[in-house]
Structures are given as structure tokens and as C-alpha cells.
Amino acid sequence: MSRAPSPQANHGSDTWLERDRAHLWHPWAPNRISSETLVIVSGEGCRVWDADGRGFLDAKASGLNATLGYGCRPVIDAVSDQLSRLMTYDMIEGTSVPAIELARRIAGLTGPELNRTFFCNSGSEAIEACVRIARSYHTLSGSSERTQVVSLRNGYHGTTMAAFAATTGAAPEAGFVSLPGPVPPAAPGMGDRGGLDVIRDHLGEHGRRTAAVLLEPVQGLGGHIVPDEYLWELRKLCDEHGVLMILDEVMTGFGRTGRMFAYEYADIRPDILATSKGLTAGYASLGAVTTTQRVFDAFEHDRDVGGLAHGHTHSGHATACATALAVLDQLEGAGVLANTQERGRQLLEGLGAGGVGDTAFVRDLRGRGLLVVVELDSPRRAVRVKQSMQQDGVLVRRSGANIILAPPLVITAEEVDRVTEAVVAALNSDYVLAI
Numbered sequence: 016m017s018r019a020p021s022p023q024a025n026h027g028s029d030t031w032l033e034r035d036r037a038h039l040w041h042p043w044a045p046n047r048i049s050s051e052t053l054v055i056v057s058g059e060g061c062r063v064w065d066a067d068g069r070g071f072l073d074a075k076a077s078g079l080n081a082t083l084g085y086g087c088r089p090v091i092d093a094v095s096d097q098l099s100r101l102m103t104y105d106m107i108e109g110t111s112v113p114a115i116e117l118a119r120r121i122a123g124l125t126g127p128e129l130n131r132t133f134f135c136n137s138g139s140e141a142i143e144a145c146v147r148i149a150r151s152y153h154t155l156s157g158s159s160e161r162t163q164v165v166s167l168r169n170g171y172h173g174t175t176m177a178a179f180a181a182t183t184g185a186a187p188e189a190g191f192v193s194l195p196g197p198v199p200p201a202a203p204g205m206g207d208r209g210g211l212d213v214i215r216d217h218l219g220e221h222g223r224r225t226a227a228v229l230l231e232p233v234q235g236l237g238g239h240i241v242p243d244e245y246l247w248e249l250r251k252l253c254d255e256h257g258v259l260m261i262l263d264e265v266m267t268g269f270g271r272t273g274r275m276f277a278y279e280y281a282d283i284r285p286d287i288l289a290t291s292k293g294l295t296a297g298y299a300s301l302g303a304v305t306t307t308q309r310v311f312d313a314f315e316h317d318r319d320v321g322g323l324a325h326g327h328t329h330s331g332h333a334t335a336c337a338t339a340l341a342v343l344d345q346l347e348g349a350g351v352l353a354n355t356q357e358r359g360r361q362l363l364e365g366l367g368a369g370g371v372g373d374t375a376f377v378r379d380l381r382g383r384g385l386l387v388v389v390e391l392d393s394p395r396r397a398v399r400v401k402q403s404m405q406q407d408g409v410l411v412r413r414s415g416a417n418i419i420l421a422p423p424l425v426i427t428a429e430e431v432d433r434v435t436e437a438v439v440a441a442l443n444s445d446y447v448l449a450i
């Protein structure tokens with residue numbers, strides 16, 4: 016599994032980690048570095064190698080974004096071609112061909128109603144823009160009292176101000192309210208249709224003050240699949256109350272669940288769609304907010320505000336957009352979505368056949384496409400499973416008590432078997448059983 020060391024690997028992991036500790040501030044916490052932190056220096060397909068030459072199967076696709084795996088040549092060539100031609104051009108006073116082409120291409124996938132795309136740089140920024148667009152839309156439409164954004168508990172929307180407020184729902188004074196959702200199954204007394212009754216009651220009382228309902232089709236890093244019926248009913252409720260539906264497909268968009276967008280399973284369309292991770296498959300940083308023409312028109316016809324006073328220096332970055340175009344070529348052309356469905360089924364079935372679902376401390380085994388979650392009885396046990404699997408050469412994401420399996424969508428049948436074996440071995444290891 017060893018490869019020729021890349022120039023960055025001219026030191027071993029220990030040296031890099033020492034330098035990391037001295038100067039780097041990692042996302043989410045200043046002190047995430049431990050003896051298990053990997054210094055990854057190269058990758059090919061679904062495999063990555065660290066600075067000590069150790070190889071791993073990456074069953075978490077970097078940060079659930081490397082959907083095409085590492086070293087995808089057509090994407091790399093497109094990035095390099097665009098960089099040599101024109102790395103980017105200002106989208107405030109001008110425009111650029113890759114941004115135009117990508118907006119058109121996305122409209123071809125999401126349309127006909129969802130046909131306007133605003134570009135930003137990350138998932139959190141996309142959510143930030145969704146919230147501003149929703150509130151401004153109502154102001155421009157003569158309903159400035161509609162400011163409240165309703166999100167669902169157990170969701171995840173990011174870490175910028177609005178995205179984090181929607182994630183925690185802990186900012187009612189700022190107009191963010193979080194309600195129990197359909198998953199995990201609503202608590203007794205919450206209505207026999209899960210969280211739908213809760214949201215119906217809420218909109219019945221506060222609908223006139225509500226700008227939007229924001230949710231993910233597969234909720235949070237727990238990988239809870241929102242039932243299709245819930246999405247369908249919620250779509251109707253939003254329409255009844257004049258509330259915009261914002262779908263956060265930052266994690267699920269562009270193939271992760273085996274369809275281009277997870278909303279396709281429920282056969283609904285949101286008014287506003289946020290995407291990011293799979294859009295560039297990790298080869299560039301890009302986020303997108305796609306809205307209906309109706310939402311866009313409210314801004315187009317506004318003479319006072321002059322449109323949405325929102326945007327970034329790198330909005331529509333030409334190289335990032337060219338990257339996304341090349342990623343879409345792969346997703347649409349190379350059987351990637353079919354592979355996602357088949358390998359996802361294989362993974363769930365393999366884990367089932369390996370007795371994972373029957374293990375005493377496994378609470379649940381669920382998945383859609385290549386987003387599969389093994390829910391354990393405690394975060395502590397999940398930490399040990401992740402550690403054991405890393406020792407065994409397979410990398411997974413852990414969130415709370417959940418082990419998240421979200422490999423590149425190009426994973427092979429043999430590699431899926433390898434991931435399955437590693438999960439089963441970890442669950443049966445003394446280290447994990449000892450808790």
C-alpha cells in the first residue's frame with residue numbers, strides 16, 4: 016500500500032504534529048491534536064497515506080466531501096486548466112464563464128422552478144445566505160414581520176452566526192426557534208405523526224411571523240433519515256402558511272444518498288436549496304444557494320434596497336466553479352450515482368450479515384446511499400470503535416455515539432467489504448467489548 020513519499024512528507028508525523036501544536040488552530044477546538052491525529056500527505060482513489068508511509072482506507076471521504084475520492088484526474092486537469100487561464104474574476108462588477116455555466120448546469124438539475132444560484136464558499140455561508148435571502152424576500156414582499164426561522168432539533172447547519180443559531184435553536188431573541196423533528200422518533204405525547212403535529216401547531220400560531228423552515232433531508236451527523244412523508248407534508252404546510260422551505264443539502268447534495276439531491280426521494284422541491292460538500296468533491300471550496308425564480312424576482316424588482324446586500328470576494332470563484340463543472344461531469348457520466356446506491360446497499364447488508372444490528376450495544380443501523388450510521392450505546396464506545404478501526408487501517412467519522420460511514424461514492428465492492436470487516440472486527444474486539 017506504500018507510495019513514494021510526496022515532497023511534503025520529508026518529515027515524519029511526529030515532527031509535523033509538533034509544529035502543528037505550536038501554531039495551528041484547528042476547526043471546532045484549539046486542541047484536537049492527539050497521538051492518533053494523522054498527518055495525511057497523499058491520496059489515490061479511496062486510500063490515503065500519512066507522513067510515515069502508513070496507508071488507510073478513507074471511509075469518511077475526508078470531511079464527507081471527497082465524493083470522487085483522491086487524485087481524480089479529469090477534475091485535477093479542469094482545475095489546472097482554469098487556473099492557467101484565469102484563476103478568478105470579480106463577480107460584483109463583472110462575471111466569469113465558469114460561474115455562468117455552473118449556475119446553468121445546476122438549474123438543469125434542480126429546475127424548472129429552482130433556477131437561480133448564488134455562490135459562496137462553504138456550507139455555513141450557504142445557510143447564512145439562505146436565512147438572509149428568506150428574511151429579505153418577505154420584507155420585499157411586504158411582510159417584514161416574517162423574520163422567524165424554524166429549524167429542527169438534532170440538525171446541523173454550520174458555525175457562522177445564523178447557521179449556528181439554527182443549529183442550536185438557542186436564539187429566540189434573534190428569531191431562531193428549534194422544534195422537535197421527526198427523528199429520532201418523537202417523544203410520547205408529541206402526536207402520532209411524530210414532529211409534524213408540533214410544527215403544524217407552531218405554524219398555526221406563529222405562521223405569520225415565520226420566514227422559513229430550515230431542515231436537512233438526512234438530519235445532522237446522526238444520519239437520521241427524515242421520512243419522505245414528513246417532507247411532503249411539511250412542503251404543504253409551508254405553502255399553506257406562506258413560509259419558505261429551505262433544504263440544507265450541504266451534506267446530502269450531489270450524490271451522497273444515491274440521488275443527485277436527497278429531496279428527490281420525497282419528490283418535493285424546496286424554495287431555497289443549500290449545497291456545498293459534494294459540489295466540488297473537496298477539490299475546491301464552494302457553497303451554493305439555489306432559489307426559485309419567484310424568490311429571485313422579489314429582489315430583481317426591488318428599487319429601494321437594490322437587491323440582496325450580501326456577497327463575498329470569492330463568490331462565484333472561477334476555479335472553484337470550473338472544479339464543480341468537472342465534478343458534475345463525473346457524477347452524471349460515470350455511473351457514480353448507481354455505484355452509490357449499490358455500494359450503499361452492500362454496506363448495509365454486509366453489516367447486517369456480520370451481526371452488527373444484533374450486537375447488544377448497537378442501538379441502530381441505518382443509511383441511505385453511502386451515508387450509513389452505526390449508532391452505539393455511548394460516545395465512549397464509539398471513540399473506541401473509531402480508534403480500533405484506525406489501527407486496522409480504516410478511517411471513519413464519529414459524532415456522539417454514532418459511527419458514520421461515508422466513503423467516496425466511487426468506492427469499490429472489495430473496499431466496501433474491507434470497511435464491513437473492519438466494523439465487525441472492531442465491535443468484537445476486547446478493547447470495545449471491555450466497556
Ligand SMILES: Cc1ncc(COP(=O)(O)O)c(C=O)c1O
Binds near residue numbers: 171267
Ligand atoms: C448539513 C450541513 N449543513 C451545513 C454544514 C456546514 O458546512 P461547512 O462546514 O462547510 O461550513 C455542514 C457541515 O458538515 C452540514 O453537514
